[in-house]
Amino acid sequence: MKKRISIVGAPMDLGQLRRGVDMGPSAIRYAGVIERLEQIGYEVHDMGDIQIGRPKLVTDPKTGLRNLEAVVTANKKLAEKVDNIMRRGDFPLVLGGDHSIAIGTLAGVSKYFNSLGVIWYDAHGDLNTAETSPSGNIHGMPLAASLGLGENELTEIGGYFPKVKFENIVIIGARALDPGEKQLIKEKGIKVYTMHEIDRLGMTRVMEETISYLKERTDGVHLSLDLDALDPLFAPGVGTPVVGGIDYRESNLAMEMLAEAEIITSAEFVEVNPILDERNKTGILAVDLMGALFGERLL
Ligand SMILES: NC(=[NH2+])NCCC[C@H](N)C(=O)O
Numbered sequence: 001m002k003k004r005i006s007i008v009g010a011p012m013d014l015g016q017l018r019r020g021v022d023m024g025p026s027a028i029r030y031a032g033v034i035e036r037l038e039q040i041g042y043e044v045h046d047m048g049d050i051q052i053g054r055p056k057l058v059t060d061p062k063t064g065l066r067n068l069e070a071v072v073t074a075n076k077k078l079a080e081k082v083d084n085i086m087r088r089g090d091f092p093l094v095l096g097g098d099h100s101i102a103i104g105t106l107a108g109v110s111k112y113f114n115s116l117g118v119i120w121y122d123a124h125g126d127l128n129t130a131e132t133s134p135s136g137n138i139h140g141m142p143l144a145a146s147l148g149l150g151e152n153e154l155t156e157i158g159g160y161f162p163k164v165k166f167e168n169i170v171i172i173g174a175r176a177l178d179p180g181e182k183q184l185i186k187e188k189g190i191k192v193y194t195m196h197e198i199d200r201l202g203m204t205r206v207m208e209e210t211i212s213y214l215k216e217r218t219d220g221v222h223l224s225l226d227l228d229a230l231d232p233l234f235a236p237g238v239g240t241p242v243v244g245g246i247d248y249r250e251s252n253l254a255m256e257m258l259a260e261a262e263i264i265t266s267a268e269f270v271e272v273n274p275i276l277d278e279r280n281k282t283g284i285l286a287v288d289l290m291g292a293l294f295g296e297r298l299l
Pocket residue numbers: 098099100124126128133134135136137139140141176177178226228240271
């Protein structure tokens with residue numbers, strides 16, 4: 001992995017309805033992310049947070065989409081920041097914020113690769129569009145938008161689309177999918193390791209398969225890690241918890257295997273909501289996982 005990491009916070013909470021996830025970047029910083037990564041031997045630049053402001057919450061009466069304009073504006077800012085980080089040759093590490101910010105991260109990184117891969121570590125598919133969304137929440141749509149599906153305002157951020165091809169994504173940890181998402185997954189043959197496969201194969205095999213699959217077809221891999229992929233026992237501070245999730249040890253192992261494989265070229269950790277958390281447990285967990293992802297070893 002690159003020896004310099006640039007961190008940017010995206011204090012976004014407009015992609016869903018539970019207030020507080022805008023404090024995610026602070027919670028992760030307070031859990032000691034900078035010190036932790038420096039300890040491993042990286043040079044870390046904290047670029048601070050993008051400005052999101054306090055726009056009035058709105059729902060489009062026609063599409064049901066919530067806060068579209070504000071989400072687009074913020075993602076354009078994030079895309080630009082991430083683009084700058086890539087141009088400098090640093091590793092971009094984005095702290096969320098709700099998952100809608102993945103649209104901006106991917107817009108910033110994807111053009112630097114011929115064939116970017118994405119690992120979507122999440123209880124959800126985030127493959128909805130306005131037509132299939134049960135909620136109108138854009139944090140349920142970023143993977144769809146990055147694949148070129150949904151509102152033009154979302155798919156065209158960064159001035160190009162799609163950001164990623166269907167065959168280049170691997171979803172890990174899925175256990176809550178909406179009907180339209182299931183249909184899309186089947187129709188496009190998207191690679192998904194649900195909790196069933198994780199139970200059945202074990203995380204070692206899931207990651208071995210994921211890594212070799214992506215190595216074959218991509219020249220870079222973005223890790224989009226939604227803390228709700230983990231069981232709420234380990235990650236209570238998330239807005240849309242789903243029981244029966246991945247555990248702490250499995251997730252740690254997954255990150256260590258990615259570190260060993262040296263395939264990850266950018267990452268984001270999203271959906272940490274300190275208001276819903278217990279003494280920053282979820283923020284601390286995020287930093288533990290970052291430690292593993294960036295190569296921390298006990299001995
Ligand atoms: N990034 C997330 N936590 N997404 C949850 C999405 C939940 C649901 N599928 C929706 O579209 O509203």
